Amino acid sequence: MALSGLAIYKMLAQTNCKECGFPTCLAFAMKLAARQAELSSCPYVSDEAKAQLDSASAPPIRLISLGKDGHKLEVGNETVVFRHEKTFYHQPGLFFRLRDDMDEEAFTRRLDQVADYQIERVGQTLRPDGVAIEDTSGSADTFAARVRQAVVKDLAIILISSLPNVMDAGLQVAKGASPLAYAAGAENWEEMAALAKKHGVPLAVRVQDGDLDALATLADHVSKQGVEDLVLDPGTRGWADSLSALTRMRRAAIKKNFRPLGYPVITFPGEGAGSPEKETMLASQFIDKYAGFIVLDSFEPAALYSLLTLRQNIYTDPQKPIQVSPGLYEIGDPNGESPLLVTTNFSLTYFSVAGEVEGTGRPAWLLIADSEGMSVLTAWAAGKFDAEAIAKAVKATGVSEKISHRRIILPGAVASISGELEEELPGWEVLVGPREAIGIPSYLRLLANS
Amino acid sequence: MSIAMPNVKETWTGKILEVTLGAGPDQGGTRGKTVTVGGETTLPFLHFEGEIPHRPVIAVEISDRTPDDWSDLLVRAWGEVLGDPAAWAARAEEAGADLIALTLDSAHPERGDTGAKEARETVRRVLQATSLPLIVYGPGQREKDNDVLVAAAEEAAGERIALGNCEDKNYRTIVAAALANNQVVIAKSPMDVNLAKQLNVLIGDMRMDRDRILIDPTTGALGYGVEYSYSIMERLRLAALTGDAALQQPLILTVGYEAWRTKEARSGEGVPTQWGEWAQRGVLWEANTSVTLLETGADIVVLRHPATIPLVKQAIDELMTRAAGS
Numbered sequence: 190m191a192l193s194g195l196a197i198y199k200m201l202a203q204t205n206c207k208e209c210g211f212p213t214c215l216a217f218a219m220k221l222a223a224r225q226a227e228l229s230s231c232p233y234v235s236d237e238a239k240a241q242l243d244s245a246s247a248p249p250i251r252l253i254s255l256g257k258d259g260h261k262l263e264v265g266n267e268t269v270v271f272r273h274e275k276t277f278y279h280q281p282g283l284f285f286r287l288r289d290d291m292d293e294e295a296f297t298r299r300l301d302q303v304a305d306y307q308i309e310r311v312g313q314t315l316r317p318d319g320v321a322i323e324d325t326s327g328s329a330d331t332f333a334a335r336v337r338q339a340v341v342k343d344l345a346i347i348l349i350s351s352l353p354n355v356m357d358a359g360l361q362v363a364k365g366a367s368p369l370a371y372a373a374g375a376e377n378w379e380e381m382a383a384l385a386k387k388h389g390v391p392l393a394v395r396v397q398d399g400d401l402d403a404l405a406t407l408a409d410h411v412s413k414q415g416v417e418d419l420v421l422d423p424g425t426r427g428w429a430d431s432l433s434a435l436t437r438m439r440r441a442a443i444k445k446n447f448r449p450l451g452y453p454v455i456t457f458p459g460e461g462a463g464s465p466e467k468e469t470m471l472a473s474q475f476i477d478k479y480a481g482f483i484v485l486d487s488f489e490p491a492a493l494y495s496l497l498t499l500r501q502n503i504y505t506d507p508q509k510p511i512q513v514s515p516g517l518y519e520i521g522d523p524n525g526e527s528p529l530l531v532t533t534n535f536s537l538t539y540f541s542v543a544g545e546v547e548g549t550g551r552p553a554w555l556l557i558a559d560s561e562g563m564s565v566l567t568a569w570a571a572g573k574f575d576a577e578a579i580a581k582a583v584k585a586t587g588v589s590e591k592i593s594h595r596r597i598i599l600p601g602a603v604a605s606i607s608g609e610l611e612e613e614l615p616g617w618e619v620l621v622g623p624r625e626a627i628g629i630p631s632y633l634r635l636l637a638n639s
Numbered sequence: 640m641s642i643a644m645p646n647v648k649e650t651w652t653g654k655i656l657e658v659t660l661g662a663g664p665d666q667g668g669t670r671g672k673t674v675t676v677g678g679e680t681t682l683p684f685l686h687f688e689g690e691i692p693h694r695p696v697i698a699v700e701i702s703d704r705t706p707d708d709w710s711d712l713l714v715r716a717w718g719e720v721l722g723d724p725a726a727w728a729a730r731a732e733e734a735g736a737d738l739i740a741l742t743l744d745s746a747h748p749e750r751g752d753t754g755a756k757e758a759r760e761t762v763r764r765v766l767q768a769t770s771l772p773l774i775v776y777g778p779g780q781r782e783k784d785n786d787v788l789v790a791a792a793e794e795a796a797g798e799r800i801a802l803g804n805c806e807d808k809n810y811r812t813i814v815a816a817a818l819a820n821n822q823v824v825i826a827k828s829p830m831d832v833n834l835a836k837q838l839n840v841l842i843g844d845m846r847m848d849r850d851r852i853l854i855d856p857t858t859g860a861l862g863y864g865v866e867y868s869y870s871i872m873e874r875l876r877l878a879a880l881t882g883d884a885a886l887q888q889p890l891i892l893t894v895g896y897e898a899w900r901t902k903e904a905r906s907g908e909g910v911p912t913q914w915g916e917w918a919q920r921g922v923l924w925e926a927n928t929s930v931t932l933l934e935t936g937a938d939i940v941v942l943r944h945p946a947t948i949p950l951v952k953q954a955i956d957e958l959m960t961r962a963a964g965s
Contacts, residue, residue: 271877273870308913310862405642428957432934433687440647447645469923470954473930477869491915494903495861495923499931502866537863541902548909564864570829627902 192242194219200238201231208232249442251452253391253418253481255282255319255367256345262318264481265453270443273507280504281480282318283472283496284347285488286459289335290326296335302488304342308497311511311540315497319345321371321484322359329358336362347371347393347455347484353380360388369393369482371455372422373411375403382414391418393455399425399434401441405449412449419452420482426460428471435479453481465489469496476500511536512562517586518543521552525593528553528636530622530629531579532600533560533568538626542600545629551637554592558582565600576606580613598622598632648688651880655679655938656850656887657693660738660801660823661772667797667821671770674737676853676938677889682876683936686961694959695933697948698774698941699736700895701727703753703761704745709943710905712921716945724761725768732769734945735952740774740803741765746787747778754783755790762794774801774825774891774941785812792816801825801853801891807838814845825891827855830867832874836885843885853891853939860897860904861928868892872935892932895943898925926950933958 198218209230211217220226221242228234228242252265262282269275285303287296300320307316320339324332332350336359339346346368348359356370372393373381385392394411396404404423411419423434435454441447458471468485469492475483476499483496505511515534520543521527532542534557546553558578560568568574583589583597595617599607601624610619623632657678662668674696681689705722706714720727728739743758745751762775775791777784788802789812803825805813810826817824826842828835835856842852856875858868872890879887898904904924907917914920925947929940933954942948 271870271873272866273874306913308911401644402641405644406640409642427960428954429684429686429960432684432958436685437644437647437687441645444647445645449642450644466919466923466926466950467953470926470930470950473927474934477931477934489915489919490913491917491920491923494914494920495927498862499865499927502862502864503869503931505866507866507870567829625900627900627905 192222194222197221197242200234200241202233204233206233247448247451249446249451250439250481251418252279253369253420253453255347255369255391256343257365257367258343260319260343260345261367262345267439268443270439272503276506276508277504279481280500281476282345282482283493283500284319284321284345284482284484285317286321286323286349286457286484286486287335287339288323288325289328289332297338299488300338300342304344306490306493308494310498310501311536312513313501315501317493317497319347321347321349324348324350324352324355324359327352327355329355333358333362336368339363340366345369347482351377353377353384356381357384357387360384360390363390364388369420369455371395371420373407375407378407378411379414382411382416385411385416385418386414391420392416393420393422394452395422395424397424399423399430401434401437401450405447408452409449420455421450421452422455426457428474431456431471432474432478435475439479454479455482455484456480457484457486459484459486462486465492468492472496473499476503510562513539513557515557515559515582517588517591518555518557519552520546520555521550523552523554523591525591527551527592528598528633529556529588529592529594529596530554530598531556531558531582533558533563533565533574535560535562535564535568538564541626542629545626546633549630549633551633553633554588556582556586556588556597565602569603569606574603576609576613579606579610583614583617596620598636600624601628649681651681651689653880653882653884653887655876655879655889658823658850658853658889660774660799662797662799666799668799669766670772670798672737672772673799674772681880683934684958691959693938695938695940695955696737697735697951697955698738698740698891698939699731699734699945699948700740700742700893700941700943701731701765702742702744703757704751706744710899710921711907712904712918713899713943725764728765728769728771731945732771735948736771738772738774738939739765739769740776740941742776742778743787743791744778746783747780748783750778752783753787755786758787758790759794762791766795766798772800773798774803776803779804781809784809788813789816792820792822795822796820799823803827804855805838805842807834807841810838810842811845814842814847817851818845818847823851823853825853825855826888827857830857830864830871832871832878832886835871835875836878836883839885839888849884849888852888854886854888855891855893858892858894858897858928858932860894860901861924861931862903863897863901865928865931869931869935872932872937876936889938890936891939891941892937893941894925894929894932894937895941895947898928899943922946922950926954930954 661673804827
């Protein structure tokens with residue numbers, strides 16, 4: 190992957206002048222290899238060495254940025270083949286394709302659907318990233334007009350055209366919105382590269398049928414024209430061929446530092462899918478395995494919601510389960526009579542429970558114990574959510590001063606600790622709640638009526 | 640000047656074991672079909688660097704009692720066969736199941752507290768109603784699991800059924816019954832690679848053949864922990880392929896159980912409009928959880944909704960299609 194200290198040393202002046210602050214060139218080289226020094230500290234490094242070292246220390250998969258401000262999408266900068274080796278860093282962009290020859294009303298409606306869609310999940314706002322406007326009209330004016338509509342919506346944009354004059358018109362109008370131009374192929378790459386350079390935008394490079402040698406060659410030609418922000422389309426459109434291509438491309442970039450394929454990948458699960466359900470399932474594969482951009486053809490809220498959720502899941506850092514701060518939370522406007530529930534500070538747990546309580550419309554107190562971000566059962570199994578921990582949370586938050594009763598509701602999954610909890614909290618009555626958050630509404634209803 | 644891709648084929652030193660469920664008349668059983676899973680010599684569906692001799696398969700979950708806490712969507716989909724496990728098994732077979740997974744839920748102390756006698760009767764009727772190989776799950780309560788799984792193992796002698804679940808706190812009786820009756824066991828561990836290995840070692844210590852164990856590493860549904868199983872399964876597969884003999888069994892995942900207890904699958908009302916149409920969402924929740932687990936090594940997915948079956952089957956067909964040159 191990165192160059193070794195010894196390889197770097199061979200490119201340095203080897204004079205041991207110490208001006209970089211290190212005693213020898215070898216020491217400096219070792220520090221550079223460990224990314225603990227800056228090449229600029231050495232006044233004597235040659236231009237050639239500089240170029241080589243830059244290339245070796247560049248991220249294996251280039252970061253491509255589309256859109257701007259609140260709707261900026263960054264894809265790339267991945268460093269692993271397997272998520273568990275570290276994490277996947279930049280979730281793939283989800284786009285919807287709109288053809289420029291759709292009738293005005295249908296086009297506007299779809300554009301609004303995409304622009305307006307957002308949903309909260311586990312404390313995060315999930316939304317699609319943008320639209321891919323496709324030139325099916327062959328008309329520069331039509332294309333430009335449609336692109337202009339999309340630009341106004343502040344979405345990330347992909348422009349799809351194989352005609353240089355149409356692409357040029359679209360790129361003119363999308364100035365400032367940082368769009369992706371799709372695509373340069375064998376037959377038009379020189380003109381497309383020129384356009385990408387002229388407008389300063391990233392350019393997709395496309396081949397057929399998973400021919401990765403051809404893709405590497407074409408990407409290399411285009412980058413030598415001075416277009417450095419590339420996106421790759423290996424031309425596979427099925428499940429197995431795409432998995433093979435995307436896996437090989439990811440391995441080449443990460444394990445072999447193969448620069449010609451060191452760029453994010455764009456995928457089109459709708460092409461040949463035959464139904465929205467099958468499109469969503471193939472899009473799931475792309476989220477699971479290495480896609481940088483996913484362009485969808487059908488808009489179904491249920492399908493989109495499932496993909497946004499999957500994307501949120503796979504692109505969570507495995508070493509940092511999302512947590513909320515422990516403490517006493519107010520749901521609605523609780524008073525001294527309102528029920529008190531306790532659970533753990535794993536984000537999913539917190540939002541599931543809080544969500545269900547909120548849904549009842551009944552005010553309640555929610556005590557969140559510090560379980561180091563683990564869910565109820567995991568924390569209990571690890572000894573991080575037991576009677577002692579809960580009693581500690583009760584005392585630390587001073588909840589006794591906020592409520593007039595002394596009843597606390599435990600998650601049903603840890604019913605077995607209710608006796609111990611009553612010992613830790615003398616004078617308190619421990620109630621056993623439902624095992625699943627979804628049982629909370631009927632539980633609270635029964636409790637209120639009893 | 641043309642550039643060539645570097646060779647990125649991995650060389651794997653281990654492979655996944657092949658496990659067969661079901662036995663035909665020539666082997667002492669009465670199954671019309673047998674199912675063999677596993678045998679992969681590479682990561683899931685990477686045909687360019689190894690062999691994938693057996694496609695992943697779909698088990699459909701049925702219960703010996705009408706479920707009272709299943710999503711309405713499931714209840715509507717199955718209709719009148721609920722409560723009649725023989726009819727349900729036959730309908731599941733028609734719907735495209737590769738195996739039937741029968742849960743002896745009525746044996747749970749709080750859900751009927753039936754015992755060995757009822758278990759035998761149910762297993763016999765289901766075996767008569769379907770030609771497919773069988774998986775039998777206990778009610779998930781230690782003592783009752785032992786009672787009914789021993790009964791099932793004996794009743795289904797010769798049929799090569801899978802018994803679920805063996806867990807670290809309760810496996811001996813079930814493994815013994817499997818040994819005595821030539822059955823297969825499912826070893827379930829709580830999303831932990833070391834615990835999965837440990838359980839396999841313990842079961843192996845009882846002289847169970849390595850190819851009579853299926854690993855259930857436990858999964859969460861989409862949105863409820865699927866990423867944990869995704870990574871656990873990738874680590875399990877890598878361990879197996881790099882020669883860890885204690886982790887080379889095929890993987891079985893209870894997708895339906897997890898996906899259908901989510902709010903997304905169960906609730907049609909009081910949910911955001913952005914969640915879309917309920918019936919579509921419920922099936923997609925199960926289907927997309929399945930895709931994620933297939934991509935990370937699932938050999939058997941246990942599903943609940945009939946409409947999910949053809950969707951997952953088609954995904955498997957596609958993944959098993961070797962493209963030319965790939």
